[in-house]
Amino acid sequence: MARCYLIISSLLLLLVALSISPSYTLKIKSASFLSPKQVMTPGSVANPYLFDIDFPRGHIGLKGFDAEVVDQDGNPVPLHETYLHHWVVHPYYVRKGLNLSQLDMPRDLGSSPDYILVRNGGLCRDRVRQYFGLGSETRKTSTYVPDPYAIEIGNPEETPDGYEFKWLLNIHAIDTRGVVDRQGCTECRCDLYNVTVDEYGRALEHGYKGGQDCCYDKTQCRLRNGFDRGNKTRTVYLKYTVRWVDWDSSVLLPAKVYILDVTDSWERSEGSTGDNHEHFCHVEYDVKLCKTKGDGCVDVKKKSLMIPFNGYIVYGVAHQHAGGIGAALYREDGEGICSSMPKYGNGHEPGNEAGYIVGMSSCYPEPVKVTNGETLNLEFNYSNAIGHTGVMGLFYILVAQQLPEPGSSLQAHAKSVSFLAFPAMTVIVAVVVLIAAVVYRRQNMEDGYQSLST
Numbered sequence: 001m002a003r004c005y006l007i008i009s010s011l012l013l014l015l016v017a018l019s020i021s022p023s024y025t026l027k028i029k030s031a032s033f034l035s036p037k038q039v040m041t042p043g044s045v046a047n048p049y050l051f052d053i054d055f056p057r058g059h060i061g062l063k064g065f066d067a068e069v070v071d072q073d074g075n076p077v078p079l080h081e082t083y084l085h086h087w088v089v090h091p092y093y094v095r096k097g098l099n100l101s102q103l104d105m106p107r108d109l110g111s112s113p114d115y116i117l118v119r120n121g122g123l124c125r126d127r128v129r130q131y132f133g134l135g136s137e138t139r140k141t142s143t144y145v146p147d148p149y150a151i152e153i154g155n156p157e158e159t160p161d162g163y164e165f166k167w168l169l170n171i172h173a174i175d176t177r178g179v180v181d182r183q184g185c186t187e188c189r190c191d192l193y194n195v196t197v198d199e200y201g202r203a204l205e206h207g208y209k210g211g212q213d214c215c216y217d218k219t220q221c222r223l224r225n226g227f228d229r230g231n232k233t234r235t236v237y238l239k240y241t242v243r244w245v246d247w248d249s250s251v252l253l254p255a256k257v258y259i260l261d262v263t264d265s266w267e268r269s270e271g272s273t274g275d276n277h278e279h280f281c282h283v284e285y286d287v288k289l290c291k292t293k294g295d296g297c298v299d300v301k302k303k304s305l306m307i308p309f310n311g312y313i314v315y316g317v318a319h320q321h322a323g324g325i326g327a328a329l330y331r332e333d334g335e336g337i338c339s340s341m342p343k344y345g346n347g348h349e350p351g352n353e354a355g356y357i358v359g360m361s362s363c364y365p366e367p368v369k370v371t372n373g374e375t376l377n378l379e380f381n382y383s384n385a386i387g388h389t390g391v392m393g394l395f396y397i398l399v400a401q402q403l404p405e406p407g408s409s410l411q412a413h414a415k416s417v418s419f420l421a422f423p424a425m426t427v428i429v430a431v432v433v434l435i436a437a438v439v440y441r442r443q444n445m446e447d448g449y450q451s452l453s454t
């Protein structure tokens, strides 16, 4: 008898405990915005820096940022019409009361007393400073920041006196309707753009064949002879969806963005620390056509980087251009941390365009501890069955300083909000109820009387 009561009461306790934990669930908010409009014509390039874009305000934790190109009716535009080379967003502070038009804004918010760019954690010094950024893969790449982590922004204690917190969006779109060579235009081949100087009027480096220096804002890619230009002017927008939570340090742990670049020029030397100022990232590189044509045509590019921080990697994703066949991050001893693989489309419709990378797989590893001074290795693979210009090898990681303490509300929270936890919990609760009912019934029968419900 006593044992039965013990079982029932412990089951009830378990039930109560299980039904309480979902109350830690975060209220994830979501809002979609349209960027300022971009007017595109066949072969045209838009690469605007858009200041003070719409964005959720206040002290919040970012949980995701997704984007796609849409037309004036809100319909998704396929990559074979408007190729999305990239979009990037980052925050900045601007001196209060400053009232400048978009045109007056300096593109490089570098060092001005009026603006302070808020950079990601590193590692590239002056380039690749964004918080979020993707390209053609944007529609099918998960940017969700795993629970209980979030990217903390807008902390009023961190805002310098007299400044306001705002967001900058750079969109790089290439209209490839009617062009002579879609791949050449999306890879920014200089001959197709008839460009010999970069956007600041400086002569291109000797031997520079393609990349962002040849497809800057308002350049034009060559159109097919006889292509009917007609009136094909179209207005497009970047539609972006931000997911966030109000900041609550009792349930959230901050995670920081770091971006590792396979073209980083960093090399270990006497006394190097791995800090941002030791890095210069080229961002783009070329993949040369392989000499022995066949299946084995893989360009493997590697880079070893010293990690200048302590923390735990909780998310990772690579950025590759068409031709990419996978990327990975390893420890020095070869142990894998994250591999991110491209998904190619095989149709015509937006999100599934044949020949384009329409998604990259993201990693959600059990938090991987990394230690200041440790070396990590990057590996980026491209098929070089054909040559490529201006490809990229960026690896985004999210790093938490701290893990949830075992048994803490954060831990309970982390469990309760994971998508699988809800169905799993429902099953557990159902089983517990069932067992409790059976035990209760048996006990009642043993006692020789029936319970009211039967």
Ligand SMILES: *[C@@H]1O[C@H](CO)[C@@H](O)[C@H](O)[C@H]1NC(C)=O
Pocket: 099
């Ligand atoms: C800022 O400039 C715009 C247009 O130039 C003007 O309409 C607006 O009133 C100005 N705002 C302030 C606070 O001066």
Ligand SMILES: *[C@@H]1O[C@H](CO)[C@@H](O)[C@H](O)[C@H]1NC(C)=O
Pocket: 194
């Ligand atoms: C290319 O640019 C040069 C001047 O920079 C111009 O003379 C020439 O007509 C251009 N070619 C085409 C095909 O646009």
Ligand SMILES: *[C@@H]1O[C@H](CO)[C@@H](O)[C@H](O)[C@H]1NC(C)=O
Pocket: 231, 233
């Ligand atoms: C082109 O079409 C747009 C609407 O689609 C229209 O507003 C514009 O006036 C047209 N331009 C010309 C030159 O026909």
Ligand SMILES: *[C@@H]1O[C@H](CO)[C@@H](O)[C@H](O)[C@H]1NC(C)=O
Pocket: 298, 300, 325, 326, 327, 328, 339, 379, 380, 381
């Ligand atoms: C890159 O290619 C090399 C050689 O084919 C292979 O050993 C390696 O596993 C590949 N890495 C990734 C991340 O796909």
